[in-house]
Amino acid sequence: MTRYFTQDHEWVEVDGDTATVGITDYAQGQLGDIVFVEVPAEGTALAKGGEAAVVESVKAASDVYSPVSGTVTEGNPSLEDDPALVNTAPEGDGWFFKLTISDVGELDGLMDEAAYKAFCDTL
């Protein structure tokens, strides 16, 4: 399994043609306490860079974009009752959705962990 990152602070973990997407620890830190998450429904077709989910904190509401194109297989059902999971385990149990990737070639432009860390250091 390989994990990639976007400049919009999403992470995507890839296992074959299946991907799990969430927002990074840096992103949850910037947003503050998360109070509401809306994840896409199973079967939703997502485009790379398109709006996929909504995350709302005490400070702001933000869109979460899909790092790759594909079809949603599952939205994280735990986030409806416990949005705080995004704060406590952003890159684990606080994942947003899983999808079947339609073009693995789209992963090429994404950052690996070291590159993402370097990117955050510039912010």
Added chain:
Amino acid sequence: MNAPNKSGWRPALNLDRRGGAGTATGNKALMLEEPLIFEIGTFETTGVDLPDVPDDFVGGANRLGGLARSTPIGLPGLSEPETVRHYTRLSRQNYAIDLGLFPLGSCTMKHNPRLNEKVARMPGFLDVHPLQPVDTVRGALEVINELAFWLIELTGMHGVAMTPKAGAHGELCGILCIRAALEAKGDAREVILVPESAHGTNPATAAFAGYRVENIPATSEGRVDLEALKARLGPDVAGVMITNPNTCGLFERDMKAISDAVHAVGGYVYCDGANFNAIVGRVRPGDLGVDAMHINLHKTFSTPHGGGGPGSGPVVLSEALSPYGPLPFTARRADGTVDLIEEENAGAEHPHTFGRMSAFHGQMGMFTRALAYILSHGADGLRQVSGDAVLNANYLLRSLDDVLDAPFGHSGPCMHEALFSDKEFAGGLSTLDLAKGMIDEGFHPMTMYFPLVVHGAMLVEPTETESKAGLDQLIVALRSLAERARAGDETLKNAPIHAPRRRLDETLAARKPVLAWSEPEVPGGPPTRSEQGGA
């Protein structure tokens, strides 16, 4: 009866102050603690003594038959003095523009002149009903028409839709005019461009009207990136929505160039006029190529808002969009009278209208106040309004920019509001901590975390109705708080410590909102309402 809330949380009434050094009641001198209205009186009592319905009442006493209510409605039963005292006590714990400076950026919380109130309470304006025969409300129509004239005059536009109820409603009205104009040309378009420096309602409005929203980045100066905008323009762009002055408190200097570029590709320009207070009497949006702009009467023209009254958001329209404006509106007839144009008589006069924004004619009470404000200020007075609003904001900006980071301080003078960030705070202190500290210092906090383009944004709008002495007090408070935040003063995390309630748990409130009272179920606790009441 209300459903029990999920969290079981209810407000703490500081009852732990009973006994000891506290008071038996929880009151502090004449600042009175106040329970919820459901906790006063009982459900079985009533403050109104209604006569029994006689059996020989038209159709008999029980005309509802099986539809008569069989269970109690669950409203608290209070006498009139109990009700009056409840709300008066609550109002004493509130903060309002009539109590002090209210620097809520983007909201223009300025003084509402009492002259406006006197005019709005004149019987001929106060007691009119929207369904009265037109012949009995010519004076009210005259006021609407007169105000419409001055709004057109002040903005250099061609027409105005008076009916939208507030800013976002006005935005929708303007975008629907743009949609109608494009559809009339058989030129349906899909995209509305919204720069990062626009109000958050702008993209929401465009999406609500069925458009796809695309963002245009801001420059490092905090203004619209003209080149990025031009690069995106094309035959699919219905229009742009630009807030001017923008949410960074800056005037969009390229407005005319933006309008020209948008018009060149057949699009329209919507201007969010919420910040018109900063330019009224000095700049006419019509001269900048704007096609539609809402005016918040409740901001620029000083009608009460923020719990003190409804908004009102007339939309001024260019010659190109005016034919599509909503019904009803007023028009002066050849005989000098002002008439109301509605569906019945719009016919040949206004055949292209897109419809209605509201059932009736708009916020009459706000119209009388706004017209009173305009006429009592005059042209010179309105020029001074914008001049003083900008002067006050710049006085704040330059009195604070050595202790608070001003991300666009290098972009020249600000307009009516000053923008700061939390960049130089230490010890994990945040914008929220400073804002809570302002409550202790006796001020309403500024707008926080907006605009989003600035980290930990603090948007401060003093308005023109504050004196220099008042601003100096605010500056003393803000400088002290900024110094504490820069020094990482831990005690600021506990603010407010002098307010009737300490820091509230905003996260819990958002995650598990308690929107309705429900009867507490405390095992072995005090008797519940139903037990108290008996039968």
